[in-house]
Each structure stands twice: as C-alpha cells, then as structure tokens.
Amino acid sequence: MTSGSQGDVAPFTGLGAGLLAAGHKVTLVTHGRFEPLVADTGMRFHALPIDPQEQMHSEQGRALHRSNTGAGKLVRVLALARSLACEMADGLVEAAQGQDVIVASASLAPAACTIALGLGVPCAGAYLQPLHPTREFAPAMVSEHSLGQVGNRLAAHAVDIALDRVYTDVTRDLRKRLGLPAAGPTTARRARERRGWSVVYGYSPIVVPRPADWRPGLDPVGYWWPYDSRELTAPVEDFLRAGPPPVFVGLGSATVPDPERVSEQVVRALRAAGLRGIVQRGWADLGAVGDDMLTVDDIPHHLLFPRVAAVVHHAGAGTAAAGLRAGVPSVPVPIQLDGAFWSDRLVRLGVAPRAVPLRRLAADTLRAALVEATGHPRYRDRAGAIAARLAVEDSVGPVDALLGRLAGGGGRSRRG
Numbered sequence: 001m002t003s004g005s006q007g008d009v010a011p012f013t014g015l016g017a018g019l020l021a022a023g024h025k026v027t028l029v030t031h032g033r034f035e036p037l038v039a040d041t042g043m044r045f046h047a048l049p050i051d052p053q054e055q056m057h058s059e060q061g062r063a064l065h066r067s068n069t070g071a072g073k074l075v076r077v078l079a080l081a082r083s084l085a086c087e088m089a090d091g092l093v094e095a096a097q098g099q100d101v102i103v104a105s106a107s108l109a110p111a112a113c114t115i116a117l118g119l120g121v122p123c124a125g126a127y128l129q130p131l132h133p134t135r136e137f138a139p140a141m142v143s144e145h146s147l148g149q150v151g152n153r154l155a156a157h158a159v160d161i162a163l164d165r166v167y168t169d170v171t172r173d174l175r176k177r178l179g180l181p182a183a184g185p186t187t188a189r190r191a192r193e194r195r196g197w198s199v200v201y202g203y204s205p206i207v208v209p210r211p212a213d214w215r216p217g218l219d220p221v222g223y224w225w226p227y228d229s230r231e232l233t234a235p236v237e238d239f240l241r242a243g244p245p246p247v248f249v250g251l252g253s254a255t256v257p258d259p260e261r262v263s264e265q266v267v268r269a270l271r272a273a274g275l276r277g278i279v280q281r282g283w284a285d286l287g288a289v290g291d292d293m294l295t296v297d298d299i300p301h302h303l304l305f306p307r308v309a310a311v312v313h314h315a316g317a318g319t320a321a322a323g324l325r326a327g328v329p330s331v332p333v334p335i336q337l338d339g340a341f342w343s344d345r346l347v348r349l350g351v352a353p354r355a356v357p358l359r360r361l362a363a364d365t366l367r368a369a370l371v372e373a374t375g376h377p378r379y380r381d382r383a384g385a386i387a388a389r390l391a392v393e394d395s396v397g398p399v400d401a402l403l404g405r406l407a408g409g410g411g412r413s414r415r416g
Helices: 010-021 032-038 052-056 059-066 070-096 109-119 149-166 168-177 185-195 234-241 259-272 301-307 317-326 339-349 363-375 377-390 397-406
Strands: 027-031 044-048 102-104 123-127 199-201 218-220 247-250 277-280 293-296 310-313 330-332
Touching: 010 027, 010 032, 010 397, 027 032, 027 070, 032 044, 044 070, 070 109, 070 168, 102 109, 109 123, 109 149, 109 168, 109 185, 123 397, 149 168, 149 185, 168 185, 199 397, 234 293, 247 259, 259 277, 259 363, 301 317, 310 317, 310 363, 317 330, 317 339, 317 377, 330 339, 330 363, 363 377
Parallel strands: 027 044, 102 123, 123 199, 199 218, 247 277, 247 310, 277 293, 310 330
Antiparallel strands: none
C-alpha cells in the first residue's frame, strides 16, 4: 500500500515483480492513475481515489512553493494529505480483505497498520526515505544539515507526531469500524515501535549507511528498481545517435511556479555549456525546442541514463538512485521535501559537484555546475564505482525472507 507521486509508487513495481518471481502473489494498492505501471508485471492492482498530479496543481499544491524550508513545505504537504486521507480509507480496507501480509509505505503506515491489526494479519513497513529517529542526521523530509545529535532526534520525533496527525480522524474511525479499542495514531505507533515491528528501507546502505543507534528490525536493503518493459522510442534513439551524449533534464513529479522561466534557464545553461539536452516534460511541464534539444514525456530511465553525459533532476529518491545506477554524474535541483537530503548525499558521494536549488536556479549557476559535472572525470569515475556496487545488491531477498517469517514460519506467503 502506497500513496503519493510516481516516485512513491514506481519502486514498488520492482519490489512486487521480484516477489512474484519468488513465489508470492502481490497486489499493489495505490492511486488509479498509476495502474499502467503494473500492466506487464503480473501483479494485481487495487485503485485508490485521488489523482496526486491534480492535487499538486491545485491551490494547496501550488502553495508548497511559498515555503523556502523543508519544515515549512512539510507542514503544507501534511495539511494537504490530512484533507485527503479519509477518502482512501474505504479502498484500503477493501484491498486488505483476504491478504496474508500487508506491506505499507510511510505515507499510509498509520492506516495500514490499523487495518492489519483489525483484520488480524501481520504488517510490515517499506519506506523509501530514512524516517526513524537517529542522532546521525536530521529527518530526510526536513533538512539536509545536521541539527546536532539531540536536535536530529527531536526533529524526527516531531515529524513522527506530525505524520500521526494526518491520520487522527482516519484511525479513530477505522478502529471503531474494526472493533478495536480507541487509541490515537501516536499511541499506536509507539506500541508498534515497542514491539519492534519490521521496516525495510528501499535505498542502499552505500548511499545512507544504517545508523548505529537504530533498533533491530530497521534495515536498508537496497533500491527496488522500478519495473519497466518499455524501449526507447525512435525519436530518442535518433537524437542520441545524432551527436555527443546529451544531458537529461527532468523534475519528475515536482511542480514549479513558472515552467516557461525554468525551461528557458535550462536551455540557456545547456547551450552556454556546449551541451545537448533531453528535457522531460514531467509534472512541471518543461519544454525545449531546437536541433540540439529534444522534449520527451515519461521515459525509461534505466535505458536512457547510461547514455547521457549527466542527469539534472529534482533529487527525488528514485531519480537520484537511477543516476547512481547508471554511473553518471548528477546536478541535483532540489525542490521540496526530501530533495535537499538526497542532493546532499550525492554531493557527499562525489557524483555531483553541488546542488542548484530551484529558488536559486539561473542559467549561469546551472551552466557552471554542468561544466564541472561533465568536464571533470572524477564525477563519472566515482559514479561508475558506486554503480558497480549497487549492481550486486539483493534488495528483494530480505523482503522475501521477512514475508516468510511474518506469514508463518519458514514458508513463503502465497496470497498478496
């Protein structure tokens, strides 16, 4: 069960496909607009209401750009989420009927765990960003900078409580509906933590090492690479063959206040750096024209990225990982929530020269970062070394083993 943008869904298509190959039956439960992502996987799909793209372009969604800090954006996005959470409750209960195990992303964990408890089935977490409190770094949704050992843990606890409040009304109604004693989401979460409930994290410990102060049962297992059976289109292949490797520019599911201005700055930066560009429209509605530019819609990153000179992206967890997997340099343009955290990780890893936040995006600053990323071999060399290590990680095996334990001992679950 997951909700949010495409970056919150696509990794679970890869995890689900891997679990199918291991003998499980899998149902992906998420917004209806993402059903095409599972078309060729063999997974079942259960649609939830709400179109997240429409929500990001709504007045509340556009208001995210009025905050310049991670904490400010988080407050706004949680307010939006709370207004929508109740609409998904019926679909979650319906999807859970007859299942052996429920696996929930962070965005739906409070509701999913309540439903699992009411139905008497095990529940595990599958998170894409590090959220549990630690002294080692601040919460990924709040800041890329450490707030000090005490501050980092306090900030994470504050995020936990804020996330709980999104589901206050939903969990109250679900507990009553499912015959459970009354309890708020914070009380329920603390009870789960005391029991040591299992959460697998879908990112590589090469990128974010497991904090030494995390309790047992919290394990980064590696990236779940999205399932994608598409090929590159003929126009893309023709463009790639027509000249030197281009730079990919895409902001994924992020939106921007002024798409025309951002597109103009990107094109100016690329041309000033002497680079060709493939620009993905995405939810930001970017675009570029000219013989040295190609505008595309959604495209298989795993096929395109190994053939580009660098990747300019919004530093979502999935796109940042795709650049690492391809072994190419990055220029992150963080926009919201965890973007600053992943940007900082890419810089620390030595695959990106610096971040260029959207609020400071200009042709000159982007050009300078592009020249450095593509002109110094150390960035590509470092990215290639990390890609080789990521290629041998088994991110599905630990989840398969966990499901086997949850579903009753040594055997694998046979129902999703």
